[in-house]
Amino acid sequence: MNVTKNFLRDTWRLTKPYWFSEDRLRGRLLLAVILSMSLGLVYLNVLFNKWNNAFYDSLQNHDWKAFTHQLLVFGVLACIYIAVAVYQLYLQQMLQIRWRRWLTDTLMNRWLANRTYYVMQMRGGETDNPDQRIADDIDSFVSQTLTLTLGFLESTITLISFVGILWNLSGALSFTLAGVGVTVPGYMVWTALVYALVGSYLTMRVGRPLIRLNFDQQRYEADFRFSLVRFRESVEGVALYGGEQDESSIFKGRFDKVVSNWWAIMKRQKRLSWLTNGYAQAAVIFPILAAAPRYFSGAMELGGLMQTASAFGQVQGSLSWFVNAYSELASWRATVDRLTSFSHAMDEVREAQNGSGLTRDTADGDVLTLRELALALPDGGPMVEPVGLTLRKGESLLISGPSGTGKSTLLRAIAGLWPYATGAIHLPAGGRTLFLPQKPYLPMGDLRAVLSYPTPEGGFDDDALRAALADCGLERLAGLLDDERYWAQTLSPGEQQRLAFARMLLQKPDWLFLDEATSALDEDGEARLYALLRERLPDAAVVSVGHRSSLLPFHGQRITLRTAKLQPTIRPVERA
Template sequence: MGAGAAAACPGSTASLSSVLPKWWRLVTIWFTGEARWVARGYAAAVICLALVTTLFSVHISYAQRDFSTALSGKDVPGFYAAVRKFVVIIFIAAPLFSFTSWVEERLVLSWRAHLTRLLTRKYFAHRAFYHIRQRGDALDGSSATAAGGSSGGVGGSSSAGIGSSSAGSGGAAGGIDNPDQRICDDVASFVRSSVSLSLTICRKIFSCVAFAGVLWGVSGSLVVFMFMYAGVGTFVTTAMFGRVLTSLYYRQLAREADLRFSLVRVRENAESIAFYKGEAGERVRVLSRLGGVLGVAYERVRWSALYDLWTSVYSYATILVPSLLTAPRYFKGEIEFGVISQASFAFSRIDAALSIIINNLAQISGLAAETERLHDLVAAMDAAAAAAAATGLPSSGSEGGGSAAAAAAAASAAAVALLSTAGGGEVIARRAAAGLRGLVLRQLRVVTPGGGGGGGSRVLTAGLSLSLEPGQSLLIVGPSGCGKSSLLRAIAGLWVAGGGTVLLPGGPANTAATADDEAAAAAAGANNNNSSGSASSASSGSGGGGVFFLPQKPFMPLGDLRTQLTFPSGVDMAAVTAVAVEDGTAPAGAAPPATTTTTTRPAAPGSQGQGQGEEGDEERAPLLLSHVTTTAAAAAAGGGGGGGGGHMAASISLVALQSGAGGGGGGSGGGGSVSDEELLALLDDVCLPDLVARVGGLDVELDWSSVLSVGEQQRLAVLRLLAARPCLAFMDEATSALDGPTESRLYSLIRKRVPCYVSVGHRLALLQHHTHVLECLSGDGAGGGGEGQWRVCTAAEYQRRAGAGGGGGGGAQQHHHH
């Protein structure tokens, strides 16, 4: 029974001693972090209080002794003297004991707050939540319960974690299940158990020393016997129960989180399940996860019963032993009666101290499991951050600075090392090029997560090079599953496995942050070098990078209607600052909170000449989309007819044309926030003029994803794009739920306000809104291990072919060589 449990759970392979360094690493996060003086103050206070309360316990034992001796000797004055002494001690000790528990509770709360905030920051930094989620999804189901318990050191866990973000090799390598549960529940229990166990140990050591002195006065042999007795007991207990109980506790945590997750999924997808009439299946799934929880729970009950049996035998024996050893001397008249009871009391205290593992094994094994889970989570988050930093845009704008750059460089180096061990693959480089206002891809290779060069990974795109400049727009088309969305994932930096370079607008000219940005960044954790400064602020766009992604699935955050419209940059500055102040991350000079929610926009690009980006002049110059091809398509073009479109048979190159510094395409608006009037006008633009009136105002909070139709949600998403006014936008089937005329109207607006954009779509009607088409030529995502082939042509040419040859495939045939 125990062996089975141990084999099934990675956590079980960790012995208690191997968990100790991990526990210590987690503990030092608080004690050496920015709040270290608070932490150390609390720790010193509780340790002193533990010492004082232990001394009082010794006094109480002496008072008790006098008490019993006076009573048995019928010594009336002695009795009353003992009573008086006892009352005085209790009078002082009682408030002290309650003050001690108050300080302990405060310590627990502060520590928990600190650790949860830290993990939350790490969770959102560098989109760790995305990379960790991927691994969690892959493991969703029964295997998830066994995941996450890597018993290796930080290095081992890190490489597993990095794999999840880039080139993971499947669940077997160890991953992170249910990060939400780890951040909420595991932190709380970890902190509580750590404090209570540490204090227990402190108290036990003190009392062990104090009572060993007392007992030594009675009988030296009793002390020696005591230590031997406790040593054997501890050894037997840990050998018999330690690993099994830790493993069972670990599995129970994971399975309970799985059960809860299955119920949360039902709540989130209630309508779809109801339409499918899928409740029977869901019920079975929930109940089977309950079965998983109960299975582990029953096993725990069995082991706990055995453990209880053992501890009762052990502790009852300790009641008898001191009396057996001291009674003969009492019978001979060598000691008083009170000495027997004092010896028993001292013996039981020392026994309790020495039997700390025996008596607290359940709590210790719980703490060990929580330590494993939190340690793995932190390692995975750090690894995800390092991987993101390896491919992320260099820091620019609000978080710039020597230390940030150095940290990013260090993280990059770490990530490259980790990636090379995890997947053996290259990483896509993403850079911000100052002055660039379009998109440049160079020899881009996109690989699905799942291994760098095999082991389930697939190459979706190989050798793709293109450039897009203001005034141009690209429609990505191709069969479902060929890798269109994945191309956007790679450009956005969500997928990093592969190779080549992505250049995006960036640098001072395009990322000049507004005051609000800076305040937000400063307040929201600028002093945390894991904060998501560089890559995400640039690529999420609306804040300061000028690049905006609209995903395929609309997302409606929790909050009022204004939040929906201004997402992701609509930040309640008062709340941000409040959080940062609570968090202790607000710098001394943090900007005072704004009173309203604001949406920031990139400032209008200024003169191009100031660009200090990483790229040279060649990259800064706007590039005309001259051609695009891939290695495979290039070869094909060399051998067969290349119809139109400017395909080149030879090597791929980017043709930099005349720089049109100052970037055409117009319209990049000035900085500042979006007023309510502007929001109302934008709602009008996206054909939702009556939405505010219908729901009752901009401040109304509803469950937006269920009260708005998918088409309405898509229109709101386009509104966000228009409000953000990026210089480059990516839309993944962002208008797929809209009727033709509405879609057309929205695209006309986008064309007017966004100089350069890329869409993924299936409808031919979209052609009229794009200047070029990027077509995936692989029928099935380069199935069978072939490389993804793409080609570009003008929209007119694509349209011509579609008219003549039945879809873009007519033209595609010419180059479709495997």
């Protein structure tokens, strides 16, 4: 019971915001029109039901005039029905894309805000493949929610509309049981109810495992697709290692999970299909058998028999909505579970960020201050003992120490990416900050956009772009600004780092943080870029993470990080 309650609450949390958003008026108007059309379709089905009586009576009575008249009536009703059904689907799709766009923007903004995407990736857990959840699961959720909700409402309206008709048509069934006369008024209604309840119960018992199977199928499909994308992004490394066989094993292993789970879905759906198809076929003849005694007794004409069978079908179909929609319900439940777990994970990240013992703020002045900044691992284990330092504009600091002592993590904490810390970080208000990681991010697009990133394309003129490339030793790329390539694979690691320095020259930051940003270059190339940095940005504060002693001449201070058991030491760089 609690599981169902929690599921309904989570579903409402996903559904509610759109209907109270800035797009609520258009969304509600579209929904109202669609519901009105559903009412219209139900009313047309009522008219079709009455038409059955008159049409089959004309056949039984060999009345040609009445027969042709009923054909004309049917043509008019059918044209109206088709037009309403077509525009109902069109407006439903219009509402679907509006809702999907709003929900995609909302979840994507939450995912990107405060580097939530980064912390989620670092934490791991059950929030696998957020790209699929945003791209595919939102689409499925909106489509299935509208389809199932409108289907349920239409079934409810149909039930209300036809149960009275069926009650009046079926009359009373009288029989003797153990010597006692029994009369069941509206017996066809009770028959339809029992028939639907039995079918719903059996469907739930047989189809329940599909919920988890569909959830797993979406995850396995996403994992398989992600492994292919990751391979595409790392083709050079795989080729150099000769790792094709190992990659093939990874692909096959992940695809085997897809196939194995798919077989489980097939077997379960086969059982469910036996039940639902048998149920549907029996429903064709069952109402005629149930009404046959009154027909053969002369209590109703052929038209009345067919109208009764039609009304029974509408009532039974409405009551059997759960049976007919169970497969889609199982898929929808899995989609909702994936989206709600994604939303919960983002909430947990926000709570972790808000509940962190780290204070990170800005203040007037040109000083960066770290006070008792202690880094920890995600599991709470200590990483580095508290660090304290003060850095002013124009000064430079080299962070060194053995691998694994938290050098890069210290920069992450300053950037606001690492919530597992205590202490305080006071950043200068104003001024531009730029972080250069060891592996630069190169977005898709032409070289002009790649070089300008994160400034929108057009923020720098072409002459400035070419000059920055030439200054950083990338003259050969100066004529390729319009070229669209997969630059992350086209350029060598050293060229990518040179390109990152060219970005720096364009951005002109006041506070620059370099995380082994020249590790792929030789020492001479590294020295030329650092000399260029100090020449072009003499007033910028520079913080570098590196292992090479060749970096010392370009920094005024040096901090050596140790493990959590040893205190970090800060001292001026000794000049030769």
